[in-house]
Amino acid sequence: xxxxxxxxxxxxxxxxxxxxxEAFAEHARGRVQMPPKLYVTLERGDFRTMPGYIPSLGIxxxxxxxxxxxxxxxxxxxxxxxxxxxxxxxxxxESLLNATDLTDLRTGAAGAVAAKYLSPRRSVRLGxxxxxxxxxxxxxxxxxxxxxxxVLVWSRTRESxxxxxxxxxxxxxxxxxxxAVCDCDILITTTPSREPLVRDRWIxxxxxxxxxxxxxxxxxxxxxxxxxxxxxFVDDILQAVHSGEVNVPIARGLYTKEQIAGTLGEVVxxxxxxxxxxxxxxxxxxxxxxxDLAIAAIARESAEGIxxxxxxxxxxxxGESPGKVSSHGDVVSGEKKRKKG
Amino acid sequence: xxxxxxxxxxxxxxxxxxxxxEAFAEHARGRVQMPPKLYVTLERGDFRTMPGYIPSLGIxxxxxxxxxxxxxxxxxxxxxxxxxxxxxxxxxxESLLNATDLTDLRTGAAGAVAAKYLSPRRSVRLGxxxxxxxxxxxxxxxxxxxxxxxVLVWSRTRESxxxxxxxxxxxxxxxxxxxAVCDCDILITTTPSREPLVRDRWIxxxxxxxxxxxxxxxxxxxxxxxxxxxxxFVDDILQAVHSGEVNVPIARGLYTKEQIAGTLGEVVxxxxxxxxxxxxxxxxxxxxxxxDLAIAAIARESAEGIxxxxxxxxxxxxGESPGKVSSHGDVVSGEKKRKKG
Numbered sequence: 001x002x003x004x005x006x007x008x009x010x011x012x013x014x015x016x017x018x019x020x021x022e023a024f025a026e027h028a029r030g031r032v033q034m035p036p037k038l039y040v041t042l043e044r045g046d047f048r049t050m051p052g053y054i055p056s057l058g059i060x061x062x063x064x065x066x067x068x069x070x071x072x073x074x075x076x077x078x079x080x081x082x083x084x085x086x087x088x089x090x091x092x093x094e095s096l097l098n099a100t101d102l103t104d105l106r107t108g109a110a111g112a113v114a115a116k117y118l119s120p121r122r123s124v125r126l127g128x129x130x131x132x133x134x135x136x137x138x139x140x141x142x143x144x145x146x147x148x149x150x151v152l153v154w155s156r157t158r159e160s161x162x163x164x165x166x167x168x169x170x171x172x173x174x175x176x177x178x179x180a181v182c183d184c185d186i187l188i189t190t191t192p193s194r195e196p197l198v199r200d201r202w203i204x205x206x207x208x209x210x211x212x213x214x215x216x217x218x219x220x221x222x223x224x225x226x227x228x229x230x231x232x233f234v235d236d237i238l239q240a241v242h243s244g245e246v247n248v249p250i251a252r253g254l255y256t257k258e259q260i261a262g263t264l265g266e267v268v269x270x271x272x273x274x275x276x277x278x279x280x281x282x283x284x285x286x287x288x289x290x291x292d293l294a295i296a297a298i299a300r301e302s303a304e305g306i307x308x309x310x311x312x313x314x315x316x317x318x319g320e321s322p323g324k325v326s327s328h329g330d331v332v333s334g335e336k337k338r339k340k341g
Numbered sequence: 342x343x344x345x346x347x348x349x350x351x352x353x354x355x356x357x358x359x360x361x362x363e364a365f366a367e368h369a370r371g372r373v374q375m376p377p378k379l380y381v382t383l384e385r386g387d388f389r390t391m392p393g394y395i396p397s398l399g400i401x402x403x404x405x406x407x408x409x410x411x412x413x414x415x416x417x418x419x420x421x422x423x424x425x426x427x428x429x430x431x432x433x434x435e436s437l438l439n440a441t442d443l444t445d446l447r448t449g450a451a452g453a454v455a456a457k458y459l460s461p462r463r464s465v466r467l468g469x470x471x472x473x474x475x476x477x478x479x480x481x482x483x484x485x486x487x488x489x490x491x492v493l494v495w496s497r498t499r500e501s502x503x504x505x506x507x508x509x510x511x512x513x514x515x516x517x518x519x520x521a522v523c524d525c526d527i528l529i530t531t532t533p534s535r536e537p538l539v540r541d542r543w544i545x546x547x548x549x550x551x552x553x554x555x556x557x558x559x560x561x562x563x564x565x566x567x568x569x570x571x572x573x574f575v576d577d578i579l580q581a582v583h584s585g586e587v588n589v590p591i592a593r594g595l596y597t598k599e600q601i602a603g604t605l606g607e608v609v610x611x612x613x614x615x616x617x618x619x620x621x622x623x624x625x626x627x628x629x630x631x632x633d634l635a636i637a638a639i640a641r642e643s644a645e646g647i648x649x650x651x652x653x654x655x656x657x658x659x660g661e662s663p664g665k666v667s668s669h670g671d672v673v674s675g676e677k678k679r680k681k682g
Contacts, residue, residue, distance in 0.1 A: 003344070005650045035379040040394050042401060042429050049392040049403050053381050060383060062390050062405050064425050066432020074431060076652070082434045084405050084423060088383050090415060091407020093423045096437065098651055306649065309346040310439055311417070 001093050001310040007299035008101035013109070014144050015298050017116075019057075020109035021268055023294035026056055027236070028265025032290050036238060039216075044068050046216075052289030053088070054297075061085040063099055063292040067216070069192070077133075079103060083296050093310060095300050099292060102299055106291040108137030110235060110264065111210040114283035115186055116145040117267045118233065118274050119208045123147040127176075127184030129198060129221065130191040131155035131164035134212055138188045139168065146186075150174075154181040178202075189213050189221040200225035205278040211245035212285045222282070224249040230280035231261040233272065235288050245284040342434050342651040348640035349442030354450070355485050356639050358457075360398075361450035362609055364635035367397055368577070369606025373631050377579060380557075385411050387557075393630030394429070395638075402426040404440055404633040408557070410533070418474075420444060424637050434651060436641050440633060443640060447632040449478030451576060451605065452551040455624035456527055457486040458608045459574065459615050460549045464488040468517075468525030470539060470562065471532040472496035472505035475553055479529045480509065487527075491515075495522040519543075530554050530562040535589075541566035546619040552586035553626045563623070565590040571621035572602040574613065576629050586625040 026032050033053040040047050045068030053060040065081035072078060081099035086092065115124075124146050128135045131153050139151060151173040155161040158175050165173035181187070182202035188210045189198060200223045203209070209230070213221045222245055234240035241250055241257050249255035262272035264283060274281050367373050374394040381388050386409030394401040406422035413419060422440035427433065456465075465487050469476045472494050480492060492514040496502040499516050506514035522528070523543035529551040530539060541564040544550070550571070554562045568590055575581035582591055582598050590596035603613035605624060615622050 003649055033381050035381065035390075038376040038379065038390075038392050040374050040376065040392050040401060042394065042427075042432065044430060045432050047392070047401065047427055047432050049376075049379075049390055051379050051381050051388070051390040051405075053383065055384075060381060060388065062403065064392075064403050064427070064434070066427060068432045071431055076431050076433060080431075080433050080651075082425060084425065086383075086388055086405070086407060089385060090412055090417050090421075091383065091386050091388050091409045092417060092421050093405070100652075308344055308647065311421075311441075 001308045002305040003096040003308055004300055004303045004305045005098050007097045007303035008105055010302055011299055016105055016109045016295055017112050017144055019294040019298050020291055021113045023290045024265040025268045026054055028269045034289050044070050050289035052293050054290055054293050057297050058088055059293045059297045060088045083292055085296055097296050102295050104133050104137040106295040107287055108141035110285050111138045112141035112145045114210055114264055115142045118281040119186055120206055120277040121185050123149055124185035125149050126151045127181040127187040128153045129189040131160045134190040152176045152181045154178045191221055193221050194218050196220055196223045198222045207280050209282045211282055214245040215286050216243045217247055220248040224254040227255050230282045232282045233262050233264055233267055234260055234284045235264055235286055239286040240284050244286045342649045343646040344437040344649055345641055345644045345646045346439050348438045348644035349446055351643055352640055357446055357450045357636055358453050358485055360635040360639050361632055362454045364631045365606040366609045369610045375630050385409050391630035393634050395631055395634050398638050399429055400634045400638045401429045402634055424633055426637055438637050443636050445474050445478040447636040448628055449482035451626050452479045453482035453486045455551055455605055456483045459622040460527055461547055461618040462526050464490055465526035466490050467492045468522040468528040469494045470530040472502045475531040493517045493522045495519045534562050535559050537561055537564045539563045548621050550623045552623055555586040556627050557584045558588055561589040565595040568596050571623045573623045573625055574603050574605055574608055575601055575625045576605055576627055580627040581625050585627045
């Protein structure tokens with residue numbers, strides 16, 4: 001068994017986009033297993049358990065991820081994640097990945113895949129509502145698929161929007177008010193809002209929107225009137241109805257499950273898509289276990305890992321004795337040594 | 342974050358029994374969170390994802406466990422497991438435990454708690470149907486609650502039954518045929534059978550049965566007529582109906598969910614129980630996530646662990662940089678050093 005403490009550090013974002021695209025395609029083809037995400041509520045947050053299996057990639061496992069909004073005050077990220085990968089042949093725990101950064105990247109990649117297929121323009125002005133880690137991940141991933149002319153950023157404080165731009169190398173970027181940010185080709189919303197921030201009249205025809213922030217019941221970022229005007233594509237119908245951008249409008253009778261235009265996987269496989277350049281399209285992302293597996297498959301190929309003992313002497317004949325418990329973890333590069341642990 | 346490769350090695354079985362007893366009591370009091378176990382099917386087996394939270398113990402996490410019947414031919418255990426414990430305050434992954442042996446022990450402990458409350462006798466003759474790892478775990482755990490006079494063992498081969506007895510120190514133990522084994526005070530079935538092995542007429546009044554083997558749809562070990570005569574207690578109603586000893590009889594209309602006498606937690610808290618010394622009682626065990634959390638809470642107090650880096654430099658101010666990834670895991674004893682990782 002091998003642990004990867006920082007598997008996102010050297011990862012190739014183009015490869016991530018392609019892997020996420022393929023995971024969505026397999027989802028549309030009905031070739032993955034993905035039971036519904038389970039939520040456990042803690043006093044100051046929650047954690048979600050996300051198992052899955054992608055046979056075509058030969059990868060199976062579980063991501064465990066928390067959401068604790070008070071964590072930044074403790075100098076901890078709001079969201080932390082760990083992915084456990086099992087050997088599909090034997091069920092043996094094979095890899096553990098710190099999936100905190102990978103979670104940002106796989107969500108960014110889903111936005112990039114949506115933008116690739118649903119944006120009517122290849123050279124785009126990006127509007128960002130929210131200026132946190134996910135906003136950055138979206139820009140980095142979309143930049144691998146489309147040419148970004150400029151980035152307009154709104155955040156609750158102008159300081160955070162300006163700091164965001166300061167940390168974005170090589171792309172013209174400026175802080176704007178909310179309405180001005182919406183005057184763009186691709187709008188990306190990444191806030192934890194529970195009330196609509198983006199008004200219907202601010203959105204022009206032909207805009208594509210990545211609605212990323214809503215990932216739990218009660219969350220929403222867009223005026224439901226936008227959904228009525230748009231073709232809304234989701235990552236997974238059940239998850240979106242439960243916790244995506246459409247969850248509040250559906251619960252309030254302002255939108256229906258039947259109005260959902262399709263899944264991103266159906267878009268990737270060519271079964272669904274944008275109908276005209278004037279149409280407004282929305283990608284409603286909740287985050288799928290198969291995205292976590294797809295990025296884990298890439299990450300562990302190149303990242304540094306620490307070998308850990310797993311089987312005790314009583315279970316196999318390999319001579320890996322419990323005494324080895326007290327030896328130091330063996331640090332190896334993923335490329336150099338691929339011994340199963 | 343700390344990894345415990347062999348947390349079962351030095352564990353105190355009496356403490357385990359008490360922790361499991363308390364977990365069942367909290368379950369009956371409605372003070373735990375435990376979403377339904379999720380199954381993912383692989384080509385040669387499956388894996389199950391079991392999240393949970395026990396507020397009174399301050400422990401939350403997920404066990405991931407596979408079942409691959411062909412593994413012994415590859416010199417691997419059929420069942421392997423890993424438990425991830427999260428800090429309930431922040432959701433941060435705190436501990437990883439190799440839960441392969443712990444899974445045996447926590448199931449054994451559930452059987453011991455059931456025997457403690459449901460056996461009408463304190464000095465008992467044990468009958469075992471099945472002579473594998475779980476049979477041994479049951480004997481060891483029951484032996485902490487009751488006085489075991491002798492053990493009668495049936496297995497598919499006499500050799501494995503005799504080997505089982507040879508490895509059981511300090512208790513009179515002999516191999517017997519199936520009918521003779523059933524002439525006992527407490528019968529414990531631990532096979533993966535899909536057809537009833539234990540016939541109704543072999544079971545005397547006053548017998549207590551731990552029906553452990555059935556843990557997936559289609560599995561059963563007892564003639565359904567035994568269930569009709571007995572008071573059947575389960576670990577969890579939903580899980581038992583789905584995958585316990587009662588699952589096949591219920592699916593075939595030979596037993597009903599309404600006939601279930603109660604849960605083990607209700608027995609432990611005194612709300613339900615054996616009604617007379619002549620009654621036949623059955624404990625139908627499927628295995629609960631809260632058992633895995635309760636045993637993990639004990640195990641990590643005393644086991645040796647390996648400290649692993651989790652947060653990278655970009656997420657906290659502690660100076661734990663990604664460069665530390667390439668340093669060796671720091672091995673410490675659980676008692677001596679309790680630094681969070």
